[in-house]
Amino acid sequence: MSQVAIVILNYNGKHYLEQFLPTVLTHSSGHEVWVADNASTDGSLEWLRAHHPEVHLLQITDNKGYAGGYNYALKAIEASYYVLLNSDVEVTPGWIEPVIAYMKSDPQIAACQPKIRAHDLRSHFEYAGAAGGYMDYLGYPFCRGRIFDTREEDNGQYNDTSDIFWATGACLFMRADAFHQAGGFDERFFAHMEEIDLCWRLLNMGYRITYCGYSKVYHVGGGTLHKSNxxxxxxxxxxxxxxxxxxxxxxxxxxxxxxxxxxxxxxxxxxxxxxxxxxxxxxxxxxxxxxxxxxxxxxGLKRTTYRAPLYYRSVVWEYFVNKRYTFPELPQLYKKGFPIAPKS
Incomplete structure (x- = not known):
């Protein structure tokens, strides 16, 4: 069993594989790289076999979406840690080691994400994850570094490690046993927010979800479904x-x-x-x-001890009414690094 398996779920993303897979291979020496293909019809499989026979290939017979595709793939892959990586992500030198070292420091860390910068504006954070995700008490997700349409410039303000509410599925480091203990992703989601649901369940199980700002990747975003779709x-x-x-x-x-x-x-x-x-x-x-x-x-509901801390104000109100557009501007009440709600 390998220690780290990098798993790229692909659906008609040949152009992204051509652009980004070589960099993943270059900067992931010593780790297994898998491509789980969600029944692509764009020649992805043929291109992979011809150009990168060193990549482990797992074929899925129908498009199961993000949730079902990863559940199917990770049942077949043995590793201590999974790295769920979107095909439209550009990794950087040394992107794996700081995150794995941080996760090894505490067995209660179930998931971790690196710093996510935008591929189209490389000095700024990207929408999907930025410097770690949070959730307000009405269920609106937001991030350090990105609230709604406002992206912060990365000036080193989040060069840290931190507990967060959710880690982005664009580049998601998972402790394998925690992933399987939680039952993986809920396949009813198909795609979008399934990683937040999984992180929420893991928090309620007593695990930690974290961010490691000493690793950095660049994300295109909207590779499968554009935000205007x-x-x-x-x-x-x-x-x-x-x-x-x-x-x-x-x-x-x-x-x-x-x-x-x-x-x-x-x-x-x-x-x-x-x-x-x-x-x-x-x-x-x-x-x-x-x-x-x-x-x-x-x-399917199970009674669990409620541990997940939600932000105690409405991020919609703070952003659109109070004009607080960045994470540091939000009124904050901290407990173990979280901006949280009072206990229910």
Whole structure:
């Protein structure tokens, strides 16, 4: 069994493999590199076999999405640590060692992410993860280094290690036994927010989710679904509701979901104002899809000790009303490094 297995889930991403896989191989010497292919039709498999026979290839017969694809792949790969790496990520020299060393320092660290910078604006943080993810009490994810559409320039302000709420799936270091103990990703998500759901469950199990700013990668983002795609809107809105239903304490569940439904309605008005009607219908479909899943979600719920700390204010209010656009500007109440909510 290898210590570290780098696993790239690919779906019609041949152009990204051509661009970024050679760098992954160069800067990951001594570690296994796998490509799990989600039934691509763009010649990815043929290109891999011809140009990189040293890469371990795992074929999946149908597109199972991010959640199902990684669950399928990681059942077949033996390692102490997995690195779940998007195909549109450029890694840098020495990107693995600081994270693995940090995770080895505490067996309760289940997951860790490096610093995520933007490939298109290399001095700034990227949307998907930035310097570590958090969640406000209404279920809105945000990051150190990125809140909604505002990305901070990286001036070394997050050159640290820190406990966070969620680590990005774009470059996700996972302790293998913790991943399997938690049951992996929830395949009902298909794609988007499944890593936040997994991190939330791991926190409730007593594990730590962390960030290591001494490792750095560059992420293109939107490689499979661009942020303007209504399919992405549907998945984000539906999956957020699923995540809240699954992970919130019973006493806060429906109150929080009701507030989110109202806020989702307000956001659909913003889409209307810009003429983005496909996104409006995507939100409507997301809500009805969630309603249709409640019975199934209820059957799978387990009572757990609630440990996951949520940010105690509304990040939407702070950003859009109070004009606080960066993480350091947010009012913060810390407990073990977290901006948190009072106990429910």
């Amino acid at each position: 209504p399919r992405k809107t549907f998945l984000n809105y539906r999956n957020n509701l699923i995540m809240l239903y699954k992970n919130l304490p019973i006493g806060r569940r429906w109150k929080t979901i009701f507030m989110r439904l109202v806020l989702d309605g307000i956001s659909s008005v913003r889409f209307m104002a810009t003429g983005a009607w496909p996104d409006v219908w995507a939100i409507v479909r997301a809500h009805f899809a969630f309603y249709g899943m409640v019975h199934d979600l209820s059957k």
